[in-house]
Amino acid sequence: MKKYTNTGSKDTRSGFGAGMTELGQKNENVVALCADLIGSLKFDDFKKNHPERFFQIGIAEANMIGIAAGLTIGGKIPFTGTFANFSTGRVYDQIRQSVAYSDKNVKICASHAGLTLGEDGATHQILEDIGLMKMLPGMTVINTCDYNQTKAATLALADHHGPAYLRFGRPVVANFTPADEPFVIGKAILLNEGSDVTIVATGHLVWEALIAAEALEAKGISAEVINIHTIKPLDEEAILKSLAKTKCVVTAEEHNILGGLGESVSRVLALNNPAPQEFVAVNDSFGESGTPEQLMEKYKLNNQAIVEAVERVIKRK
Helix, strand or coil, X not given: CCCCCCCCCEEHHHHHHHHHHHHHHHCCCEEEEECCCCCCCCCHHHHHHCXXXXXXXXXXXXXXXXXXXXXXXCCCEEEEEEEHHHHCCCCHHHHHHHHHCCCCCCEEEEECCCHHHCCCCCCCCCCCHHHHHHCCCCCEXXXXXXXXXXXXXXXXXXXXXXXXXXXXXXXXXXXXXXXXXCCCCCCCEEEECCCCEEEEECCCHHXXXXXXXXXXXXXXXXXXXXXXXXXXXXXXXXXXXXXXHHCCEEEXXXXXXXXXXXXXXXXXXXXXXXXXXXXXXXXXXXXXXXXXXXXXXXXXXXXXXXXXXXXXXXXXX
């Protein structure tokens, strides 16, 4: 097993901020729009260095999406930023009509996604956003796993033409992917080769999947771990290649079991190579207030939950 090392825990939203800082220096067409959350989205450096390309819209997210769509007509590349709940659910109609249907080059960037938003509770912990966004025709959906990958994804989106949703988080998490690793939209990353089970993980659950793989190795179970940072378009080839070897899969995501990565993988299997699958996801419920660690344990989104799911799915082969 290839060992991945936490080089220093960081929050993924700071990776987005670092990416925006670099884009501000490299690409004069990149503009940033924020809905009154500059510090939370780490827009501070971009605003300081490029005030003429930064737009503080205030608590008017629908207006922010409309302005962003309009800016693309003049050749600008707008990156919008607010909490994931306000980036998607609150403004879904504007995204559908003004961005997706119109095929506008808007990058919808969403922090504080999932349960790890923590103490702010269920009203802010959106667990449906991946489903909402992946259903929109032409929308690219990206869910990064650490600081380095979030920065790389931010940079890659500036060169990608078309509407896109970039999802990241609030808490400090392990930073383990190489800083110089290329980010290719739609291309999964094989983190660990295995022969008994495939673990397909996204976002904060990727590190948990690697921890689970080590625990499984100690039990004599060889787990293949795949980092799915792009949920749409999904790297079906990577998934099917792994399943041809392992014959079973566990999907792991910080999202509702309905509409997320797991269901996308199920579709691939149903159409190509049916195989047993277990889901590590929130089981059709809202969250609640608590620390990220407490919530991930209660809702069974940690490495122990992945181990248990692997043990169940192997019995079904």
